[in-house]
Amino acid sequence: MDILKPIAVDNWHGEINNETAQEALHALEHGKIVFLPQLNFTLSADENSLLSPALTDPKRKNISFNPRSGKTSGALGSILQQVQLKNLLHRYHQHTLALINSLFPSYQKHLTAGRTSLRTVEIAGRSSSYKKDDSRLHVDSFAATPVNGLRILRVFSNVNPHGVARIWQTGEPFSTVAKRFLPEIPSMSAVEQRLLHLFKITKTPRSLYDHFMLNIHNRMKKSIAYQQSVIKTTLSLPPKSSWIVYTDQVSHAAISGQHVLEQTFYLSPTAMHYPETTPLFVLEEMLKHSLIIKNKEMTPSIAEEEY
């Protein structure tokens, strides 16, 4: 079974026939990567010069844009370059929104935009703590910004101007990952939850869902034995292509590559066509209790740094 589901779309309005759209949605929610080999995000000559890693704050992994506030962070360079970067990220945000709305129209009223990012730093050889090391297989979960069960949907476009592919690996299906790690994770106490919020380690109270997802994320990355022994698929994601993936569900690692644009969206699990495939459903089935905080505002604050 191929992890990539190629879809022939060559414009950001995503016009495809209904049957193909249904197939794409089925694949996406069942943990595949919807791969758009012909969908290029074109940069102008001026924008290509913004791909220099020297414009990214060395303390950051990327330059990020908050579409809700219109602010960028992590960008260095002249005022003009910073304005150009902001315009580029804003345009990517608008294009990806149009794409998701037309490929997956039923998601439209459930979508909340998260951060847009430009990642110009070569991944291979980048040093970081194990928790931030995305070259290790993981499912996404944010330490400071709980999602309370919301899905994390990401759109990526490889804008590498030198013809270099982004190399990813994918691992086991989410239910297999959960079966492996969940039994060893102790639950979170109400006191722990309160302290995390009190000391501003989390921006909003961490739900049990976030507690288990973050532990799975951290434990996957921490275990060298797991990383080495788990069956992996290596993917080469070429320049001028784009892909869409639920990164909270698909075990993934970015091995090498430079120059990618990314947009995060959050979606309620109730917007899913196949709710039984969501990490929330899988974990609640295994633990036999509810993991989310009810009646909580469902718009997460935007994670600046973490992915």
Ligand SMILES: O=C(O)CCC(=O)C(=O)O
């Ligand atoms: O930068 C990439 O290619 C992927 C990194 C990652 O793990 C993510 O965005 O969730």
Ligand SMILES: [Fe+2]
């Ligand atoms: Fe990730």
